[in-house]
Amino acid sequence: xxxxxxxxxxxxxxxxxxxxxxxxxxxxxxxxxxxxxxxxxxxxxxxxxxxxxxxxxxxxxxxxxxxxxxxxxxxxxxxxxxxxxxxxxxxxxxxxxxxxxxxxxxxxxxxxxxxxxxxxxxxxxxxxxxxxxxxxxxxxxxxxxxxxxxxxxxxxxxxxxxxxxxxxxxxxxxxxxxxxxxxxxxxxxxxxxxxxxxxxxxxxxxxxxxxxxxxxxxxxxxxxxxxxxxxxxxxxxxxxxxxxxxxxxxxxxxxxxxxxxxxxxxxxxxxxxxxxxxxxxxxxxxxxxxxxxxxxxxxxxxxxxxxxxxxxxxxxxxxxxxxxxxxxxxxxxxxxxxxxxxxxxxxxxxxxxxxxxxxxxxxxxxxxxxxxxxxxx
Amino acid sequence: xxxxxxxxxxxxxxxxxxxxxxxxxxxxxxxxxxxxxxxxxxxxxxxxxxxxxxxxxxxxxxxxxxxxxxxxxxxxxxxxxxxxxxxxxxxxxxxxxxxxxxxxxxxxxxxxxxxxxxxxxxxxxxxxxxxxxxxxxxxxxxxxxxxxxxxxxxxxxxxxxxxxxxxxxxxxxxxxxxxxxxxxxxxxxxxxxxxxxxxxxxxxxxxxxxxxxxxxxxxxxxxxxxxxxxxxxxxxxxxxxxxxxxxxxxxxxxxxxxxxxxxxxxxxxxxxxxxxxxxxxxxxxxxxxxxxxxxxxxxxxxxxxxxxxxxxxxxxxxxxxxxxxxxxxxxxxxxxxxxxxxxxxxxxxxxxxxxxxxxxxxxxxxxxxxxxxxxxxxxxxxxxxxxxxxxxxxxxxxxxxxxxxxxxxxxxxxxxxxxxxxxxxxxxxxxxxxxxxxxxxxxxxxxxxxxxxxxxxxxxxxxxxxxxxxxxxxxxxxxxxxxxxxxxxxxxxxxxxxxxxxxxxxxxxxxxxxxxxxxxxxxxxxxxxxxxxxxxxxxxxxxxxxxxxxxxxxxxxxxxxxxxxxxxxxxxxxxxxxxxxxxxxxxxxxxxxxxxxx
Ligand SMILES: Nc1nc2c(ncn2[C@@H]2O[C@H](COP(=O)(O)OP(=O)(O)OP(=O)(O)O)[C@@H](O)[C@H]2O)c(=O)[nH]1
Ligand code: SF4
Numbered sequence: 001x002x003x004x005x006x007x008x009x010x011x012x013x014x015x016x017x018x019x020x021x022x023x024x025x026x027x028x029x030x031x032x033x034x035x036x037x038x039x040x041x042x043x044x045x046x047x048x049x050x051x052x053x054x055x056x057x058x059x060x061x062x063x064x065x066x067x068x069x070x071x072x073x074x075x076x077x078x079x080x081x082x083x084x085x086x087x088x089x090x091x092x093x094x095x096x097x098x099x100x101x102x103x104x105x106x107x108x109x110x111x112x113x114x115x116x117x118x119x120x121x122x123x124x125x126x127x128x129x130x131x132x133x134x135x136x137x138x139x140x141x142x143x144x145x146x147x148x149x150x151x152x153x154x155x156x157x158x159x160x161x162x163x164x165x166x167x168x169x170x171x172x173x174x175x176x177x178x179x180x181x182x183x184x185x186x187x188x189x190x191x192x193x194x195x196x197x198x199x200x201x202x203x204x205x206x207x208x209x210x211x212x213x214x215x216x217x218x219x220x221x222x223x224x225x226x227x228x229x230x231x232x233x234x235x236x237x238x239x240x241x242x243x244x245x246x247x248x249x250x251x252x253x254x255x256x257x258x259x260x261x262x263x264x265x266x267x268x269x270x271x272x273x274x275x276x277x278x279x280x281x282x283x284x285x286x287x288x289x290x291x292x293x294x295x296x297x298x299x300x301x302x303x304x305x306x307x308x309x310x311x312x313x314x315x316x317x318x319x320x321x322x323x324x325x326x327x328x329x330x331x332x333x334x335x336x337x338x339x340x341x342x343x344x345x346x347x348x349x350x351x352x353x354x355x356x357x358x359x360x361x362x363x364x365x366x367x368x369x370x371x372x373x374x375x376x377x
Numbered sequence: 378x379x380x381x382x383x384x385x386x387x388x389x390x391x392x393x394x395x396x397x398x399x400x401x402x403x404x405x406x407x408x409x410x411x412x413x414x415x416x417x418x419x420x421x422x423x424x425x426x427x428x429x430x431x432x433x434x435x436x437x438x439x440x441x442x443x444x445x446x447x448x449x450x451x452x453x454x455x456x457x458x459x460x461x462x463x464x465x466x467x468x469x470x471x472x473x474x475x476x477x478x479x480x481x482x483x484x485x486x487x488x489x490x491x492x493x494x495x496x497x498x499x500x501x502x503x504x505x506x507x508x509x510x511x512x513x514x515x516x517x518x519x520x521x522x523x524x525x526x527x528x529x530x531x532x533x534x535x536x537x538x539x540x541x542x543x544x545x546x547x548x549x550x551x552x553x554x555x556x557x558x559x560x561x562x563x564x565x566x567x568x569x570x571x572x573x574x575x576x577x578x579x580x581x582x583x584x585x586x587x588x589x590x591x592x593x594x595x596x597x598x599x600x601x602x603x604x605x606x607x608x609x610x611x612x613x614x615x616x617x618x619x620x621x622x623x624x625x626x627x628x629x630x631x632x633x634x635x636x637x638x639x640x641x642x643x644x645x646x647x648x649x650x651x652x653x654x655x656x657x658x659x660x661x662x663x664x665x666x667x668x669x670x671x672x673x674x675x676x677x678x679x680x681x682x683x684x685x686x687x688x689x690x691x692x693x694x695x696x697x698x699x700x701x702x703x704x705x706x707x708x709x710x711x712x713x714x715x716x717x718x719x720x721x722x723x724x725x726x727x728x729x730x731x732x733x734x735x736x737x738x739x740x741x742x743x744x745x746x747x748x749x750x751x752x753x754x755x756x757x758x759x760x761x762x763x764x765x766x767x768x769x770x771x772x773x774x775x776x777x778x779x780x781x782x783x784x785x786x787x788x789x790x791x792x793x794x795x796x797x798x799x800x801x802x803x804x805x806x807x808x809x810x811x812x813x814x815x816x817x818x819x820x821x822x823x824x825x826x827x828x829x830x831x832x833x834x835x836x837x838x839x840x841x842x843x844x845x846x847x848x849x850x851x852x853x854x855x856x857x858x859x860x861x862x863x864x865x866x867x868x869x870x871x872x873x874x875x876x877x878x879x880x881x882x883x884x885x886x887x888x889x890x891x892x893x894x895x896x897x898x899x900x901x902x903x904x905x906x907x908x909x910x911x912x913x914x915x916x917x918x919x920x921x922x923x924x925x926x927x928x929x930x931x932x933x934x935x936x937x938x939x940x941x942x943x944x945x946x947x948x949x950x951x952x953x954x955x956x957x958x959x960x961x962x963x964x965x966x967x968x969x970x971x972x973x974x975x
Contacts, residue, residue, distance in 0.1 A: 006933055006934075008934075022934075190929040190930050191927070191929045192929075193928070193929055193930070214923075214924045214925060215924065217925060218924045218925055221925070238927060238928075238929065238931075239929050239930060251932060254931075254932055254933040254936065255931075257936075260933055262933070266934070267934065268933055268934040268935075268936075268937070270933065270936075275936070275937060277934075277937075298937075300937055310936070310940055313940065313943060314931070314936060317931060366927075367924065367925045367926070367927060368901055368923075368925070368926050368927075369926070369927045369928070370926040370927060370928055370943065370946060371901070371926050371946075373943050374943045374944075374946035374947040374950060375947065375950075377940060377943040377944050377947055
């Protein structure tokens with residue numbers, strides 16, 4: 001049964017130079033039509049659910065949801081609540097970018113039911129922000145955070161990026177310390193991945209993008225653990241840290257490979273064992289909803305074993321690893337028996353640890369997670 | 378018999394042999410362009426893609442000449458690349474005449490000469506043909522002069538054409554009829570049929586190409602192979618039209634095919650004579666030189682599970698490629714595979730490509746080697762083409778390696794750099810002369826091992842494509858041979874060992890180390906790569922440890938994509954061979970084979 005909902009808002013003020021997400025700039029004229037169609041899609045999802053369950057988590061992500069005014073976002077949330085119902089302690093997140101929210105907007109969002117804010121800060125260096133093509137300043141980020149606090153958000157997450165072109169360990173330290181000084185409940189720190197088909201990807205291909213060397217990036221990783229540790233933020237997933245009690249339940253649901261509803265262009269849902277991706281282009285998406293055509297462009301249904309392996313692989317992203325009992329209950333398979341020698345070898349190399357209850361990546365294995373996961377996938 | 382002409386087209390590679398053949402087929406058979414696949418005679422995929430002819434093929438063209446008579450023109454197509462020159466000489470024995478095709482822009486090249494000599498050895502009548510006269514850069518008069526002066530052929534005879542536009546092709550066909558002699562032979566005599574080729578057909582078994590020298594052959598006859606007295610009943614005889622066309626008889630002077638329930642092409646050796654059981658001839662026809670494999674390499678499947686598939690694929694391939702030999706081989710690093718013998722590097726590449734493409738097996742090849750002679754101190758001789766069997770150096774008195782005589786034709790401005798190349802490659806007894814002003818013919822004795830290592834590519838690039846090259850094996854000469862081993866984290870990778878001349882060992886060792894460094898992905902630990910002769914390390918490099926391999930972000934929307942990336946990483950790892958604790962990809966094995974100068 002599905003107890004999570006993701007809604008995608010594929011709009012941004014402008015396109016960041018590294019961005020490969022499903023997001024479009026300059027489609028302001030489409031906003032209302034898009035929202036109408038997302039609601040229509042939610043209606044259909046809700047109608048298609050035989051056994052309905054209150055939602056435990058809702059995540060309004062993007063793009064930049066806050067390019068839409070808060071009234072519209074709250075209206076969308078209300079619609080979801082009417083359709084599905086929210087658990088009394090549901091986690092209701094919204095993503096926002098500094099520069100698109102002010103005190104009033106944040107208050108409306110908070111009062112409208114959003115109780116977790118994920119703020120796309122990325123860096124506190126003005127130069128780095130400009131280089132990334134972000135359309136806000138460090139000051140706006142600082143102001144947005146403080147405004148969110150005043151608006152009553154008691155669960156705020158910051159997104160930061162490191163391993164940026166030209167970034168030094170010192171500049172990263174400054175960003176990180178500035179972030180920690182704000183005392184967020186949650187911190188996501190992503191090493192920049194340069195994707196093909198983005199401006200950064202083109203630069204990299206033509207040799208014009210100078211990324212920090214591996215030793216520097218590893219030093220940054222170590223710094224993250226050290227400074228977050230001191231600040232009381234615990235690493236619970238490869239890129240995510242939180243104060244106790246503030247892990248992101250919506251994302252944990254993904255990493256546990258549980259099911260979730262999704263609505264909106266580019267969004268991916270997973271229900272009844274089927275993963276479905278929607279058309280990326282919001283115009284195409286709207287046309288299809290309006291015409292009563294399917295909005296699904298890709299569909300995937302894995303075999304039991306493949307799904308088991310995927311669950312292990314996703315679960316090992318979390319420091320707690322996967323719970324063996326859960327796997328047995330869900331798939332009838334236990335990793336020790338299933339993987340045999342492959343797992344033994346990883347254990348012998350001290351890359352993973354197999355306890356009577358859990359399978360997890362060791363601190364030594366953490367930096368090699370792809371190598372480990374590629375053995376188990 | 379008066380109405381039969383057997384001929385072949387001989388030319389330097391790319392001078393337009395296949396194109397001319399196509400044009401003739403079109404003219405004679407009137408096949409519409411739509412039915413007509415380009416490069417008609419080059420029927421293998423690889424031949425068509427690379428635009429080279431590898432196997433000889435035959436086609437019979439019905440031609441109504443100006444004299445009002447119908448003629449049967451048997452065109453025996455021949456390969457152009459040096460690796461396959463044995464095929465040329467076989468094909469020529471079934472002909473009375475040949476068209477010597479020369480590119481009007483390129484002029485006479487090394488293989489033009491080599492093929493001309495072959496034709497002369499076979500007493501063929503020769504019609505020189507200057508092709509590609511449509512090219513703006515064509516200089517037909519100059520080339521005609523070259524033909525007269527360099528080749529000593531009668532300029533009167535020279536014909537001009539454009540195989541591309543068809544201009545002059547009709548005239549060539551007429552010349553074939555009027556200048557080439559019809560075959561001789563007595564259809565009433567005892568049967569003597571010369572096998573000059575054999576191809577495998579999945580439905581009919583081996584299809585033998587023969588030239589009937591004397592006598593007559595009918596369906597139902599029982600034939601005997603003179604080399605081994607094997608007997609078969611003839612199921613079908615016929616001639617090569619666009620498709621095979623069965624005939625009642627094949628008689629003296631004709632070129633055609635025999636189908637007689639013969640399982641494998643190995644059983645029908647080119648050069649053998651076929652006669653009739655009930656009325657045998659007294660003497661076999663003079664045969665051919667044995668095909669000689671000169672390059673050897675081991676082929677391993679990437680996945681050891683594919684060994685059986687590889688074995689089956691090689692067997693199938695051999696059905697149609699009698700020049701390929703293979704024996705079981707094994708390697709600590711790569712498991713079970715086959716030691717294969719080839720006619721040259723091009724042959725090796727063709728086989729590799731066909732295996733990977735037609736039979737869908739991914740392969741690792743070991744460094745190609747020639748066959749060395751090791752004279753041991755106990756007086757015995759071992760022929761070694763596989764580094765795995767190289768004797769303990771302490772027991773070796775001396776070694777010998779095969780030499781070739783290379784003939785290189787080029788504009789004289791490249792002389793200096795080509796001489797240098799030959800010197801680099803341990804060339805000896807270099808001589809040269811100017812067949813025509815501005816062009817040089819250089820001949821040089823070079824170890825074969827130096828030639829199989831990218832000599833041809835280097836020559837092409839040094840001479841900007843103007844140099845041409847032909848070679849023949851001459852003899853074995855003393856060498857200073859060493860076995861070069863490659864060690865990865867202290868473990869010898871047997872599949873990377875190679876036999877090299879001592880003077881080349883360091884350069885080859887360095888090259889191997891560098892290639893491996895480029896191709897082996899970093900791993901969680903540092904990897905030392907060394908090249909060594911015996912216990913003596915002569916080159917080394919290290920691959921630093923990988924410090925991080927993590928995918929930063931993975932949310933609901935990209936689980937599928939991230940999983941697929943991991944699956945790809947896993948598949949990539951599966952395609953690697955583990956030596957000690959180091960994973961070595963297929964590309965690393967193949968990179969070591971490549972030369973460093975590209
Ligand atoms: N312009 C022009 N190009 C020609 C002519 N004849 C052949 N070519 C081109 O020359 C190239 C080589 O022709 P092929 O017929 O494949 O040469 P080949 O001698 O059969 O080569 P091998 O099969 O490798 O021996 C091709 O690109 C042809 O299109 C011609 O008369 N004029
Ligand atoms: S704000 Fe986020 S989604 Fe929008 S363009 Fe930038 S990185 Fe992409």
